[in-house]
Amino acid sequence: MDTIPKQTLMRLPNYYNFIKGLQNSGIRNISSPAIAKELNLNEVQVRKDLAAVSQIGGKPKMGFDIGELLNSLEHCLGYDNVNDAVLVGAGQLGRALLTYKGFETYGMRIIAAFDTDEGIIGTEISGKRVFPADSLFDLCPRLKVHIGIITVQDSCAQGVCDKLVKSGILAVWNFAPVHLTVPDHILVRNENMAVSLAVLSKHLKEKMISGDVPEGEV
C-alpha cells in the first residue's frame, strides 16, 4: 500500500468501530453500500478507502470479509503494536484516563503517572503507580516511553511539556486548552474537550438553521 490519503486515514477509525460492532453480532460480510448508508458516506468512497488499506478486495454480491477487513484496519492503524505512554497530572481527568479500559483493546498502555501533589505520589491508580513529577527525567528514558499525556492545569501545561520533551518524549497528547510550543520534531495532538463540545453544538445549530428538525420543538 502506498501512502494513504489523510482524509481517508481520518475515516478509518469510524470504519473500524462500525465493523467491529458487526463482528460482535456474528455477521461475516459487509458491502460498501451498507457501510456507506450507516456512516453517511458515499458508496464509492467507502470502497476506495477500503481498497487503500486492504488490497484483498471484496466480492460482488457478498461484499467484504469482516475479519479480513478488521485485520487490515488494525494493521493500518497500528493497533497491533504495543505502545506505552506516561501521564502527567493525576487529577480527575488523569484518573479517568488511567482507569479507562479501552486502551488495551488498541494495544495502548499507560504505564505510569506523574504528579506534584505529595498526597497522591506513591499511591496507585488502577494499578499504575504515581511518581513525583521530577522523576520524569529519570524514568522516561529508562522505560523507553515516547508518548506523554498532559492532563494538568492550563498554567502548568507548557512547563510539563518542556519537561516531557527533555525526557525524550516524542509525541504529546495534550488535554490542556492551551497552545504548546515545542521543537519541530515533536508531535502534538490537542484534545480540547470544551472545543469539541462547542463544535458539536455549532454543528447542531447549523443543522437546525438549515431546517431539518422533525418535531416543532426547538
Added chain:
Amino acid sequence: MDTIPKQTLMRLPNYYNFIKGLQNSGIRNISSPAIAKELNLNEVQVRKDLAAVSQIGGKPKMGFDIGELLNSLEHCLGYDNVNDAVLVGAGQLGRALLTYKGFETYGMRIIAAFDTDEGIIGTEISGKRVFPADSLFDLCPRLKVHIGIITVQDSCAQGVCDKLVKSGILAVWNFAPVHLTVPDHILVRNENMAVSLAVLSKHLKEKMISGDVPEGEV
C-alpha cells in the same frame, strides 16, 4: 460570511487557542506568517482562513488585531451562545467531565447527570445533581436540552442513545467505543480515546520511519 470550508472550520480551534494565549501575554497584533510558523501551516492558508471568519482583515506590517480576531472566532465557533448538555453515566470519565472547568470558557454547560447506580443517584458532582436514568424522558424536554453526552459502558451505549433520542436530544457526544445507530436527523460525534491515542502513536511511528528523530535513542 458565506459557508466556511469544513477543513477551515477544523483549524479554527487551533487558531483560537493559540491567539487566546497571545492575548494573555498582552500582545495586540499577530501576522499570518507568524501564526503559520507556530502552527506549522501555510502562511496563505492562514490568511484565507482568517479572511473567511473575520472580514475586517489585517493591515500590512501590523498583521491582525487579536481582540478582533478572537471575537470573530468566538462568534464563528458559536462560543458566544450558552449551550446546555446532559451527561449519562457518572463513572470515572463522566465525573471527570462534570468536574472539568474548561467548558464554561466556551459557553458550554453540563447541567445534569444521569445514572442507574442507586448509590450515586441523588448525590451531587461538582454542583450537578445525578438523576435516575429514567427521568431523562421527563427532564430533557423540560430543560430544553439538545445535547447528550454518553459516558456509559460499551454495552449500554446504544440503549442510552435510544433513550436520549426519545427524550428529544438532537446531538450526541459519544465516548463509548461503539458505533451508534441513530435516526438521520441526529448528530453523532464519536470520541474514542483509545483510537485517538493509537492514531497519535501511529503518526509517531511514521515520523520515526521517515527518519527525523534527532538523538540516536529510539
Added chain:
DNA sequence: ATTTTATCAGTAAAAAAATATTGATTGGAG
C-alpha cells in the same frame, strides 16, 4: 443454463483545498 441483480474495480470527471504568484498597502528607516 440463462438471466437478473447486487456489487466490485478501475478510469474519468468534478469539486474542493492547498499552494504559489502578483500587485497593492502601510509603517518605519534613511
Added chain:
DNA sequence: CTCCAATCAATATTTTTTTACTGATAAAAT
C-alpha cells in the same frame, strides 16, 4: 519625503479528494 521591507488581498495554478461512470463478476432466481 522617498524608499524599503513586511504583510495583506486577490487571482491563478497545482494538488488532493470526492463523486460519477463504465464494464466485469459472482451469487441468486428463473
